[in-house]
Amino acid sequence: MLKLPASIRVLERGWLSSNNVVLTGPEDTVLVDSGYLTHATQTLALVEHALADRGGRTLDRLVNTHCHSDHMGGNAALQRRYGCHTSVPAGEAPLIERWDEDALLLSYADQRAERFRVDATLAAGDRLRMGGIDWVAIAAPGHDTHALMFHSPEERILISGDALWEDGFGVLFPQLFGREATFAETRRTLDSIAALDVRCVIPGHGAPFEEVDAALERAYSRLHAFEEDPARLARHAARVMLTFALLEKQRLPLASLTDYVAQTRVLRDINQRFFAMTPQHFAEWIVHELERVRAAKREDGDLVPLVTA
Amino acid sequence: MKPAAAALDDGVPSPCIDVCKMNGDTGYCEGCLRTIGEIAGWSTYSDCQKRAVLERLPARQTPC
Ligand SMILES: [Zn+2]
Numbered sequence: 001m002l003k004l005p006a007s008i009r010v011l012e013r014g015w016l017s018s019n020n021v022v023l024t025g026p027e028d029t030v031l032v033d034s035g036y037l038t039h040a041t042q043t044l045a046l047v048e049h050a051l052a053d054r055g056g057r058t059l060d061r062l063v064n065t066h067c068h069s070d071h072m073g074g075n076a077a078l079q080r081r082y083g084c085h086t087s088v089p090a091g092e093a094p095l096i097e098r099w100d101e102d103a104l105l106l107s108y109a110d111q112r113a114e115r116f117r118v119d120a121t122l123a124a125g126d127r128l129r130m131g132g133i134d135w136v137a138i139a140a141p142g143h144d145t146h147a148l149m150f151h152s153p154e155e156r157i158l159i160s161g162d163a164l165w166e167d168g169f170g171v172l173f174p175q176l177f178g179r180e181a182t183f184a185e186t187r188r189t190l191d192s193i194a195a196l197d198v199r200c201v202i203p204g205h206g207a208p209f210e211e212v213d214a215a216l217e218r219a220y221s222r223l224h225a226f227e228e229d230p231a232r233l234a235r236h237a238a239r240v241m242l243t244f245a246l247l248e249k250q251r252l253p254l255a256s257l258t259d260y261v262a263q264t265r266v267l268r269d270i271n272q273r274f275f276a277m278t279p280q281h282f283a284e285w286i287v288h289e290l291e292r293v294r295a296a297k298r299e300d301g302d303l304v305p306l307v308t309a
Numbered sequence: 310m311k312p313a314a315a316a317l318d319d320g321v322p323s324p325c326i327d328v329c330k331m332n333g334d335t336g337y338c339e340g341c342l343r344t345i346g347e348i349a350g351w352s353t354y355s356d357c358q359k360r361a362v363l364e365r366l367p368a369r370q371t372p373c
Contacts, residue, residue, distance in 0.1 A: 010352040014327040017329060039329040039330070042330060042338070042345075046348060049345050049346060050349050053349075207352060
C-alpha cells in the first residue's frame with residue numbers, strides 16, 4: 001500500500017468522474033477536481049466524509065487541473081454547499097466565463113456540466129499551498145492544451161490530472177481537432193514529468209501509483225504509436241467517447257446508435273476527418289470495437305457497459 | 310476520461326462501475342454496493358482490506 005501524507009486523501013472514483021483529492025492543511029482545506037455532474041451528490045457526500053475525518057472542517061478552496069466535464073462537474077454543487085474559492089487554469093478561464101460548450105467539449109461531446117463561478121486563475125510556475133504542503137503548477141498541454149499538474153518537490157508527489165495515468169493519458173483531443181503541435185506538446189509534458197523528482201503520482205483516474213518510470217515508458221510508446229498513425233488516435237477517441245456516453249446513460253438502444261454517431265458532433269467530426277464511413281457503418285464499427293476491448297456488450301437490443309470490476 | 314479497462318497493477322481493482330449514486334435506504338452505492346466510508350477510504354486500504362470489502366458486497370445485493 002502506498003503511503004501519502006495524512007493531509008492528502010485521494011477519493012478514487014471511476015472513469016465518468018475523475019478522482020478528487022482532498023488536502024487538509026493547518027491554513028485551509030482544498031479539493032482538486034470534482035468529478036462528473038451526474039455523480040455530484042456522491043461527490044458531496046465523499047468530500048463531507050473526508051472533511052469529517054479531519055475534524056469536520058468546511059471546504060475552503062477548489063482547484064481544477066483542467067476543465068473537462070469529468071473534472072469540473074461537481075464544481076457548482078460544491079460552491080453551493082461550501083462557497084469555496086475556485087481556481088482554474090488561466091487558459092480555461094475565458095471558456096468558463098463565457099461557458100463555451102464547444103471548446104469545453106460539453107454539448108459538442110454530448111456531455112454535461114453546470115456553470116460555476118471562477119474566482120482566480122492559475123498559471124504554470126505558480127506556487128500553491130495545499131494540505132500544508134508547497135506545490136508548483138506545471139504546464140501539461142496535450143490532452144488539454146491549458147491543463148496544469150501540481151508537483152510537491154518536498155513530498156515528491158505529482159497530481160497529474162489526465163496528463164499521465166498508470167497506463168496512458170487522456171485522449172489527445174486538440175490533435176483530433178487540428179492542433180498540429182499536440183504531439184510535440186504531449187512529448188514535452190512527459191519530458192517535464194520525467195525531469196521532476198516524483199515518488200508517487202496521483203492521477204486523474206485510477207489508483208495512485210509509484211512506478212513512475214514504467215508509466216512514462218508506456219506513455220511515450222503510446223504517444224509514438226499515435227504519431228506514427230494518427231488514425232489510431234481517432235479510433236481510440238471514438239471508443240472513449242461512446243464508452244463515456246454509455247457509462248453516463250448505462251444503456252443505449254443499438255437501434256439508436258446510427259443517429260447517435262450522426263448527431264453527436266464530436267463523433268461526427270472524428271468520422272468525417274478520419275474515416276468517412278456512413279453513420280450506420282461507423283456505429284457498427286464502434287460497437288464491434290467496444291465488444292472487442294470488452295468495454296461493452298449487447299443485451300436485449302441495447303449496448304451496455306462492461307466495466308471490469 | 311478513459312474507457313473501462315482492467316487496472317494495470319496487481320493490486321485489488323476498485324469495484325466502481327460508474328453508477329456512483331448512494332441509495333438513501335440501504336446506505337450503499339447503487340453501483341458498487343460500498344458505503345460512503347468504504348468509497349472514501351478505498352485509496353487508503355491495504356490490498357487485504359480491499360479484498361475484505363469486496364467479499365462483503367455480494368451479501369448486500371437486494372433480493373428481487
Ligand atoms: Zn480530461
